[in-house]
Each structure stands twice: as structure tokens, then as C-alpha cells.
Amino acid sequence: SYELTQPPSVSVSPGQTARITCSGDALPKQYAYWYQQKPGQAPVLVIYKDSERPSGIPERFSGSSSGTTVTLTISGVQAEDEADYYCQSADSSVSYQVFGGGTKLTVL
Amino acid sequence: EVQLVQSGAEVKKPGESLKISCKGSGYSFTTYWIGWVRQMPGKGLQWMGIIYPSDSDTRYSPSFQGQVTISADKSISTAYLQWSSLKASDTAMYYCARTDNLTGNAFDLWGQGTVVTVSS
Numbered sequence: 159s160y161e162l163t164q165p166p167s168v169s170v171s172p173g174q175t176a177r178i179t180c181s182g183d184a185l186p187k188q189y190a191y192w193y194q195q196k197p198g199q200a201p202v203l204v205i206y207k208d209s210e211r212p213s214g215i216p217e218r219f220s221g222s223s224s225g226t227t228v229t230l231t232i233s234g235v236q237a238e239d240e241a242d243y244y245c246q247s248a249d250s251s252v253s254y255q256v257f258g259g260g261t262k263l264t265v266l
Numbered sequence: 267e268v269q270l271v272q273s274g275a276e277v278k279k280p281g282e283s284l285k286i287s288c289k290g291s292g293y294s295f296t297t298y299w300i301g302w303v304r305q306m307p308g309k310g311l312q313w314m315g316i317i318y319p320s321d322s323d324t325r326y327s328p329s330f331q332g333q334v335t336i337s338a339d340k341s342i343s344t345a346y347l348q349w350s351s352l353k354a355s356d357t358a359m360y361y362c363a364r365t366d367n368l369t370g371n372a373f374d375l376w377g378q379g380t381v382v383t384v385s386s
Binding site for chain 2: 159189191193195200201202203206207210212242244246248253254255256257258259260
């Protein structure tokens, strides 16, 4: 079955830039989506269609795509950004979606 | 208010059946897909499947095909996730979420989650 690969953890200091990657063979042809999940809460969509930001999401969140890798970038990281982040995309048949394994962002 | 409200926590024994629900309000329920997502304790998100309430078109992840049934009753704006015979490994938080063409296949609105505990 199709898989998306994320690093288990990323650590940054406040004010720095965090980059979280997600790799998958079908990503050149399929959109990717990113979610933030804080402990005890439902996930929140932060990026859709690779780089679009939903209303209400701070401008410091951005997304990009290059080949088989998509990247979530958080510029000027704040303590409140500490959370788990998941990417989502479709397999090449577009018949179902999958999530990446998740990345725990730690703000030092 | 636009929201998805899920049914309450469940405690079941292995082999029992279960149906949990997700009620949409504040928007046109039949014009958005509704999906289900599993999160096992301490683990990541797993995409289970989606349904289009307008015509009940349903898609499943290969990992969950045959293991669960997704359905919807558009007359009461409610989607369902059901099991015919629960296993201990079904213990998890289950979220419903909606998706639409504007955001592609992204889930832009989530329910609060339903905890399912399966234990003898």
C-alpha cells in the first residue's frame, strides 16, 4: 500500500524556521495537505493543495512541493506551534488517501 | 455554527457490534464528502474512508475495506461508521471530517472525536 514518509521529530528554537518534509512517489501528481494536532485535540488543516493556506491560519505557515517531496515551513516559530504535524495525499490511483506517520515539532 | 458533532464514547467487548455517528449542521450536508479517521492510542492518523451523502458513493482505504462499513442518512445529516464484530485492536479515537472540492481532498472541518474501547 502507498506510504508517505515524514521525519519523526524536528526541533527548533523560538523565532527560527522549522521545515517538515513528507516524501511519496505519487506526490509529483497528487496534492498534499498538512494538519496540526495538539494533545487532546482534533487535527486542524493548515495547508491544502500543496501551498494554499485556509482562512485563519497564520501567514508563518507555508507549503511547497518539489518532485517526490513536499515541505511544510513554519517561519518565526512560536511556542504555540509545538504540536504533531501530518501530511496527507492520495495514491497514484486516487482511489484513497493516506497520512504520513507524523512529525513531532518541539520548540526548544 | 458549522460543525460536526460525534456520538459519545463507547466501551464494548470483543465480538460485539457498534455503530458511531457524526452529525453535520450549519452547512449543506449533501454537498461535502464525510471521511473517517482512526487514531490508535499514542499513534498517528489513519485515513479509513469517505462517503458522499448525496448518493452514498463510498471509498475505502485498502487497510479498512471489509473491516468497517461507512454509511450516511442524508435526511438527518448524519454519517456512520460501524463494525459487525469488534476486536481489541479497534480501540482508538475515531474522527469524522468533511472535505470538498475547494480544498481538494483536505479535511477542513473535524468532529470532536469518539473514543472506542474494546476490552473483555
